[in-house]
Amino acid sequence: MTRSLLFYAAALLFPLPLVAILNTQLTDAARVRMVISLGLIAYCWWLAAILLSVRPTWLDRWVGLPQIYALHGSLGIAALVVAYLHIDNNYAHNMLARDVGNWAFYLSLGVAAYSILFMSGWLADRLLLVARIKRGLERLLDHRIAVWLHRLNLVAVALIAVHVHLIVQINRHLVFMIAFDLVTLAVLGVYAWKKWIAPDSFLTGTVRENRALNASTRQVAIALDEPSSRIRPGDFFFLRFETDGIPRERHPFSLTGDDQGLATFTIRQIGDFTRAVPQVPVGTRSRLEGPFGRFDGILKETPAQIPLVFIGMGAGVAPLLSLAAGYAGDRAITLLWSVHRDDDAYYRSLIEDFENANPDRFDAHIQVGRFTRDRLAALLSAEQIGKAQFVVVGPAQAVLAAQRHLRRLGVSHRRIHHERLTM
Amino acid sequence: MxxxxxxxxxxxxxxxxxxxxxxxxxxxxxxVRPAERGPIAAHSAASGSGAPASASRSSGTPGGGGVLIVYFSRSGSHYGGRNFKVGNTAHVAQFIHQRVGGDLYQIVPAVPYPEDYDQTVEQARKEQEDGVHPKIAGEQPDTDRYSTIFLGYPIWWGEQPMIVQTFMQDHNLNGKTVIPFTTDEGSGWGNSLDVLKQYYPQARILDGFEKRGNDVADDLDGTQRQVNDWLEGLGY
CATH class of the missing domain: 1.20.5 (Single alpha-helices involved in coiled-coils or other helix-helix interfaces)
Known part of the structure; x- marks a missing residue:
């Protein structure tokens, strides 16, 4: 909680240095300075959103990638609101400055509307109609186009920088302009470093195995060139295969095991990237951005006597098996796995192995169809409902439903940790 | 590597x-060269007694004594592609005059601003950056005769147009009651109240009237009511 507050506070206060410099330089009336500052705050929040988009792993370990993405999106929306107030209460004599600023605003507005629908799960995870529209449109626009459209925000930021340089009342203040340019170039430099230079230092490996678990799911094992001690149970990577026939963008997948030298992924084939995975031959070079994930950190902070309950839906069981591999034997674990059809329970024997190895401390239930509240009430003990830490992973709507059921059974939201497979 | x-x-x-x-x-x-501010004349720099005659029905004004309504307003093409026969600030000046009476004086530049709005904006920017005070056409009123001056102007580049600042430079209104009114397109008063104080640190500056120019043009009756309410609040 404290971490989240600090994280949000840091992002909200990100504009403060530039706003302070501007206000010490401007001699305008307070109202004028306030309206100009609104524009600067919006700009800085867009810059902060760009910084968050590089998803630094250290920040992920601190607050988690879902929080980073949530703040990234929230800052983008908040910046739009503040920018609107700036536009509505200001008057630019310079027509070009005004037009360039307006282009940036409307471009950001369009990208935000598009991103809320396609890039985030804010609406699609909660509204069935929106989810259907999204799925329909995704057949026309593949993920790569969605990502490039989202990057139009960079064009909007560049337009705003030009807008500021065109405003005579602002560009006459040299100290501010130097600070403004420094901050802008620093942020764009970090972004360029992330996209262009950082991939050279990502983990690399070779596909050792690529096999079908059933008709729609595959298991891909990548032997890392060097084992990584940073890999923790329940982590995930952004994966890219260096071969033709599959999109080159990196996509996130959870580890299924806890081996620090062999990264194993369970990949359900539902998108343009994942449908091309069967074409990836053994021996393909791979690049792995990460590891990301907070499950291990949370469980480490949990006292040993507290029971753990893992609830997985479909391929969401993958990180839970990774956690099971890391914690079975040391902790009392209950694994609940719901699958769509019986042949989707492709890890049944692996789970039975966990049960046989830890008969007193590992308990698993596999069922066809989602867990209802009544079913969860029957499967969970009073101790688990009152004390256990819950980890829930699966498709977004299933996770939200499971969270709802658990809360209604009396599980505090602070004890429910989740990962929604939206991205 | x-x-x-x-x-x-x-x-x-x-x-x-x-x-x-x-x-x-x-x-x-x-x-950018900052403009110097402040009245040059030690007294009101009347270059004549050219205040236009107008009906006077004021009685018991807050400032006491005579009232002069001075304004600068630009007609023709305007912000947003609109065209006005009478400028927005001129409308407000008329409304004040109808309520307060006194004398009405319009600041008219010796060299008119361009018809084209964008060219006017550019000229205004240069005037402000270079600290140019354009000349005013005709005779100016003797402001010594008045204790209360209503001063009206649009906001250009965040403050009074330099032609208005020419008037302010020519007339020392320190010690008088100065009541500003303005029309703008979203900047509010901008820095104009600070500029006013810089010119006249010893003037008694009362709460002014501010409204968006296009809103004035779109609702003249409503604007007049607002002007009357504001004046009533000042004691007129």
């Missing part, structure tokens, strides 16, 4: 862009 080379290229590109931007910034900062 490859990463180090890429890093060097990135830092180099950023440094070059920063250097270019900084040189542009320095050039822009140097091109």
């Amino acid at each position: 490859r990463g180090r080379r890429k890093f060097g290229v990135l830092v180099g590109v950023l440094a070059v862009v920063f250097a270019v931007l900084t040189s542009i910034n320095i050039g822009q900062a140097r091109s």
